[in-house]
Amino acid sequence: MKPLHIILIILSGLGVATVVSLNANTSEYVTFRDADQNTEKLYHIACKLNKSKPLTYQPEIDPNKFTFFATDSLGNEKMVIYLKSKPQDIERVEKMVIIGKSKGSYFLAETILSKCPSKYEDSPAKLIQKTN
Amino acid sequence: MNNVKFIGEWLWIGNLGHFFVVLMFITSLISTYFYYFAEKNKNDNYRNIARKSIYIHVFSVVSVFAILFAIIFYHRYEYYYAWRHSSNSLPVYYMISCFWEGQEGSFLLWLFWNSLIALVLVKKAGKWENSVMTIVSFTQIALGSMLLGLHFGEFKIGSSPFDLLREQRPDFLAIPVMESVGIQNYLQIFKDGNGLNKLLQNYWMVIHPPTLFLGFSLALVPFAYSIAGIWKKEDNSWLNPAMIWGLACTAILGTGIIMGGFWAYESLSFGGYWAWDPVENASLLPWLVMISAIHLMLISKNTNRHYFATHLLTQLSFILVLYATFLTRSGILGEASVHSFTDLGLSGQLLVFLLAFIVMISFVNIPKVKLRIQLSYIMALITVIVIVISYLLSQTKLDIFNSYLKWGGIVLVLSLIVNYIYNLYKANKSNLPDEALNSREFWMFLGSMFIILSLIQVISATSIPVFNKLFGSKTAVPQAKDYNNIQLWMALPIMILMAVGQYFTYRTSKYQSVLKDLVISFILSIGIGLLVSNYLISDYFGYKVFVICSLWLVFANWIYIIKYRRKHFQLWGASISHVGFGILLLGVILSSVNQKVLSSTDNGIALAPEQDEKGNLDEKGVKFNRENVILYKNTPLDLGKYEAFYYKREKGINYDSLDEFFYVKFIDKKTKDTFILSPKTQNNPKMGLLAEPSTKHYLSRDIFTHVNYESGLDKKEPFSGFKTEKVVVGGKYTTSSGKCEILPMMLEKVASNKGLALRMRVLVKRLDDTVTLFPQILINESTGSIESISASNEKLGIFLDLQSFNIEDPDPAKQKITFELQSAEKNPVKDYIVLKIIEFPWINLVWAGTIILLIGFIIAVIFRIKTQMALGNN
Structure with a gap:
């Protein structure tokens, strides 16, 4: 065998290893109940913001604590504590993915990935207000 | 609605635009056809027809570009594109940014760069013109079809930038106000557009996307040369021109990518220049492969080896440009990316676009012409059968059919790719003896392969949303x-x-x-x-x-x-x-x-700590992420290395500006060095709080700040403790809680055309704070009624309202007037900001390194062009 071939085989092996390790390292989107099973593991949870319950951010008490309620795909609701400032425009977010650990009574989120339904478009009603 | 004659529309300009879109599309078809046969039959007449057609094509592309710009410039909101992406207040230099907020504009920009490149190729490509231009024109067909805007029932080919607002959004004509003005006058209501995304209103955003698109366009040329090299069965001579274009592509694509990073760093608040966002990765993929391909071209040119890998990577680079376009424009990334791109319902067409090129490279590499033709017939037959069946089946059966179709498609694409790689390998098998371990080509090849290894990780991680869609899995998107x-x-x-x-x-x-x-x-x-x-x-x-x-x-x-x-x-x-x-x-x-978060302190209350088995309190979970500090106005805060002092808040210059600047002074406690940063916020009605960072640049580090929250965003608490008292000027009163002292100072007459208007200058004291308020009272001459205009101050939490007055002594010398003054209170609102402060040491090396990298590429491009000229135009 040529040395180049040996190296290429090793490299392909490494390539496969990266893809496999990627699969091993990333989690699946789970529910709050799954996350409760292991409070040490980081989970990704696809959920909806519960807009009927209060979103609490009181910077004068703690500028690094934002609390809200989220409902997962099975309809289970849980309090989520996010130890950063309130994310921009969170009120308008419909779906989001929160990444963090379950702490029993609440879910401690490290990251919130959110996207607004239509980020930058007025409704016709608003538009009329603006032009008149 | 067809019988309504709409007033004030400039329909001619859109029709002209449509005309040029169609002309652009047809001329790209003609030039592809004639360039192809000019190459095949070595026919110079065909080439001349193709050239003329390409000239008309370029003219059409430029015209479409100019017409769309005119529509935006003259605020013709009857066109959906102008309404959706621009507004009256948009400055001219940002109008150009409207082109890349929308998909149609981006494709147009891509077509535009390709056209300019086509002109250069027609002039300079020499013997490669026919073959290379066949590929370039073919690409123009695919890109042009994205703008056609043809509708066949549910099927849609392309999306035209000249669609009318009233056709795109018929719901707008149904809004209640329409009845009063009349539907034909709808333009009187749509006097302003939806506007350009505020985040794109930044000078980096004017130049970053066109640079990136130029890079994408340039990636096409080495691809075309590589295909042409196989087509013409030439080993070596395609390499030099391909390398020039490849080097230019790496330089410009690289600049575009880093500009995006610089924009993110300077004007977004995520605190960094690279976040491994799928959209960023998408632009990185072709760049990595192109770098690798250039090194392989060098090896092939100097040693006649590795033609297989050179062709493969050169072609892959452009395929990845198409893949990147598919990823970012089809909406498949969905929640995986913070970037938002509107889905125009073209994802199917984008997929066809990508697959068309995969089919093309696969077929070009089939050595036997006969087999090639037979296979194309079979593919065409399958396509027709699939279309016919999907029309004949009922809805429920169609779903089952589609799931089979998906698997069939995956198998077909994979077999095309395998066939492509196999044929390419066979055609470029080398009979040369092995390269020596002590040769440059060996090490360079190895390096290129390591770049590809790095690519494999990026591409597989970025493609997770695609796999999820294909296989119904639910794998989460990897984080930075x-x-x-x-x-x-x-x-x-x-x-x-x-x-x-x-x-x-x-x-x-x-x-x-x-x-x-x-x-x-x-x-x-x-x-x-x-x-x-x-x-x-x-x-x-x-x-x-x-x-x-x-x-x-x-x-x-x-x-x-x-x-x-x-x-x-x-x-x-x-x-x-x-x-x-x-x-x-x-x-x-x-x-x-x-990187150090300077604002990281422990001033927040601790979350309920958890107990471990021994009953010890464990606060592990709450120690991370405390990254913001609260700064009260005029109260210095110790941040360790610095002292921060928030002293001023200022509104934007325009009277209707939503911008607010917060001035924070930083004092280095050791060196006594001071500097002022003014992070900005905009409480945008459409997008919420937009924070623009402010950064102090030192040679060896940057201090980066942005406001995450400010007191102005707090919900206004209502006033309470209402108390009405009879007061006289010069008296002294307290509010119901006794916390505020109210001192009416004097009475002043105010000019008013309605009647007699008086205002009282009232001094309000609360602890050490003092404000002056002017509650007013107006006696309306025509109605005789008394109206009062209240005054309030949030900082002291005080509300004053003059309700009535009574002239007790009519003698003007004494002027004894008593007033009924209502007061109310609430908790004083403090002026504060929530600030994040990060120190980035040696970030200037990132920018300096990029510039040096670019200078290297420019030197290399110049050298290669000179060599090419010395060789003559072959």
Whole structure:
């Protein structure tokens, strides 16, 4: 065998290893109940913001604590504590993915990935207000 | 609605635009056809027709561009594109940004760059013109079809930028106000557009997307040369021109990518220049492959080896441009990306676009013409059968059919790819003896393969949403740290090979001399590397190795220039780019590992700590992420190294501006050095709080701040404790809680055309704070009624309302007037901001490294063009 071939085989092996390790390292989107099973593991949870319950951010008490309620795909609701400032425009977010650990009574989120339904478009009603 | 005659529309301009879109599309078809047969039959007449057609094509593209700009410039909101992406208040220099907020505009921009490139190729490509231009024109057909805007029932081919607002959004004509003005006058209501995304209103956003698109366009040319090389069965001569275009592509695409990073750093609040967002990765994929391809082109050119890999990677680079377009424009990334792109329902067409090129490269490489033709017939037949069946089936059966179709499609695409790789390999099999281990080509090839290894990680991680869609899996999208952990190790062999590679000569070199040359740079980098890694906050072994390797890359290439290339400036390109890349990576590692959140303090209340089995309190979960501080106005805060002092809040210059600037003074406690930062917020009604950071740049570090929240966003608490009292000027009263002192100072007459208006100057004191308020009262002459205009102040939490007055002594000399003054209170609203402060050490190395990298590419491009000219136009 040529040395180049040996190296290429090793490299392909490494390539496969990266893809496999990627699969091993990333989690699946789970529910709050799954996350409760292991409070040490980081989970990704696809959920909806519960807009009927209060979103609490009181910077004068703690500028690094934002609390809200989220409902997962099975309809289970849980309090989520996010130890950063309130994310921009969170009120308008419909779906989001929160990444963090379950702490029993609440879910401690490290990251919130959110996207607004239509980020930058007025409704016709608003538009009329603006032009008149 | 067809019988309504709408008033005030400029329909002619849109029709003209449509005309040029169609002309553009047809001319690209004609030139593809004639260039193809000009090449096949060696027919110069055909070439002349194709050229003329390409000239008309370029003219049409420029016209479409100009017409769309005119529509935006003259605020013709009857056109959906103008309404959706621009507004009356948009300055002219941002109007150009409207082109890349929408998909149609982006495709147009791509077509535009391709047209300019086509003009250069027609003039300069020489014997390659026919074959290369066939591919370029073919690409223009595919891109042009994206703008056609043809509808066949549910099917849609392209989306036209000249669609009318009333056709795109018929719901707008149904809004209640329409009845009063009449539907024909709808333009009187749509006097202003929806506007350009505020985040795109930034000067970097004017130049970043066109640069990126130029890079994408340039990637097409090496691809076309590679296909043409196979087509014309020429081994070597396509390499030189392909390399020039490839180098230009890497330089410009690289600039575009880093501009995006700089924009993110300067004007977004995510605190960094690279976040491994799928959209960023998408632009990185073709760049990585193009870098790899260029090195392979060098090997093939100098040693006649590895044609298979050279063709494969050159072609892959452009396929990845198409894949990137598919990823970012089809909406498949969905929640995986923070970037939002509107889905125009073209994802099917984008997929066809991508697949068309995969089919093309697969077919071009089939050696037997007969087989090629037979296969195309079979493919066409399958397509027709699939379309017919999907029309005949009922809805429920159609779903089952579609799921089979999906698997069939996956198998078909995979077999096309396998067939492509197999044929390409067979056609380029080399009979040369093995390359020596001590040759430059060996090490360079190895380096390119390591770049591809790094690519495999990025592409598979970025494609997770695609796999999820295809296989119904639910894998979560990897986060930045998942990429960093792997890419850190991927970069090490690449850096080492970049340091070592140049010292080998092609074919064979002496190990001893290579080793001797590398000794100095190696010792230097170990020594300095260890010093620098001491400075790193983290003790992680990988970071230290990374620093040493990046330094070695810099020193080895620098010494190479001094030793071997001192008098040959035109050959500096490669080494300079390598040095720049090393500096860039060193900057990346220093600024991210040593990045320090200066605003990280423990002032928040602790979350309920959890108990472990022994009953000890464990606060592990709450120690991270405390990254914001609250700064009250006029109250200094100790941040350790600095003292921060928020002293002023200022509205934007325009009266209706929503911008607010917060002035914060920083004092370095040791050096007494002071500087002022003014992070900005905009409480945008459409997008919420938009924060624009403010950064102090030092040579060795940046202090980066942005406001995450400010007191103005607090919900206004209602006033309470209402109390009405009879007051006289000069008296002294207290509010119901007794916390505020109210001192009516004097009565003043105010000019009013309604009647007699009086205002009272009232001084309000609360602890050490004092404000002056002016509650007013108006006696309306025509109605005789009394109206009052209240006054309030949030800072003191006080509300005053003059309700009535009574002239007790009519003698004007005494003027004894008593007033009924209502007061109310609430908790004073303090003026504060929630601020995040990050220190980025040595981030300037990132920018400096990029610039050096680019200079290297420019030198290389110039050198290659000169060589090409010296060779003549062949």
